[in-house]
Amino acid sequence: MSVSLSVERRAALHRRVCFIVGFTIAYNVFEAIVAVWAGTAASSAALIGFGLDSVIEVLSAAAIAWQFTRKDPERWEKVTVRTIGLAFFALAVYVTIDAVLSLVQKEGAEHSPFSLGITALSLMIMPLLAWFEVRTGRQLNSKSVLADAKQLVLCIYLSGTVFVGLILNSLFGWWWADSVAALIVAVLAIREGIEAWRGDAESPFEVFEGLEEEDANH
Numbered sequence: 001m002s003v004s005l006s007v008e009r010r011a012a013l014h015r016r017v018c019f020i021v022g023f024t025i026a027y028n029v030f031e032a033i034v035a036v037w038a039g040t041a042a043s044s045a046a047l048i049g050f051g052l053d054s055v056i057e058v059l060s061a062a063a064i065a066w067q068f069t070r071k072d073p074e075r076w077e078k079v080t081v082r083t084i085g086l087a088f089f090a091l092a093v094y095v096t097i098d099a100v101l102s103l104v105q106k107e108g109a110e111h112s113p114f115s116l117g118i119t120a121l122s123l124m125i126m127p128l129l130a131w132f133e134v135r136t137g138r139q140l141n142s143k144s145v146l147a148d149a150k151q152l153v154l155c156i157y158l159s160g161t162v163f164v165g166l167i168l169n170s171l172f173g174w175w176w177a178d179s180v181a182a183l184i185v186a187v188l189a190i191r192e193g194i195e196a197w198r199g200d201a202e203s204p205f206e207v208f209e210g211l212e213e214e215d216a217n218h
Contacts, residue, residue, distance in 0.1 A: 021061040049095035080144040088193030099182035122159040
């Protein structure tokens with residue numbers, strides 16, 4: 001439901017968006033460096049894909065930052081949403097190619113405490129950040145902010161699948177689990193990319209919809 005916002009409230013929400021994307025960029029730069037380094041050391045397709053997702057999330061957040069530094073952010077909504085959609089597709093292509101090559105060559109990921117640590121940290125931070133961005137995007141009625149929040153949600157999915165894949169390989173020697181996890185994430189990325197390109201970005205936390213609307217009315 002659309003809610004009329006005062007000029008002051010809209011300006012405050014714009015500042016909140018800038019804070020969210022600033023934090024997102026800083027964290028994901030750190031996450032990308034650690035994940036790509038750990039993924040290369042462990043020969044983990046999913047973990048390298050996870051690191052590249054962090055890079056793409058930086059680009060997505062940068063697109064939002066650019067949009068909200070414009071004089072009329074709403075004017076650039078469609079362009080920004082489609083840019084985020086392309087970012088989803090780019091991630092899906094890389095992860096798919098890398099995972100298929102790993103399956104063909106039968107290369108499994110090696111156990112790494114750094115790998116488990118960075119994915120576990122992401123599982124703690126990303127849900128809170130995504131929920132905060134969803135609330136802001138819904139109050140602004142901004143499809144681009146909601147699409148960027150879906151990038152964060154994809155990061156949560158990716159963190160979970162990589163974490164589970166590494167655990168399964170470590171405990172049971174399922175060398176293929178890492179690559180299968182990566183392919184699952186690729187499918188999710190394609191789905192989200194299509195939705196973003198069509199401009200169908202909605203809240204990924206519909207269960208909190210009532211709470212968000214209540215918050216917006218206060």
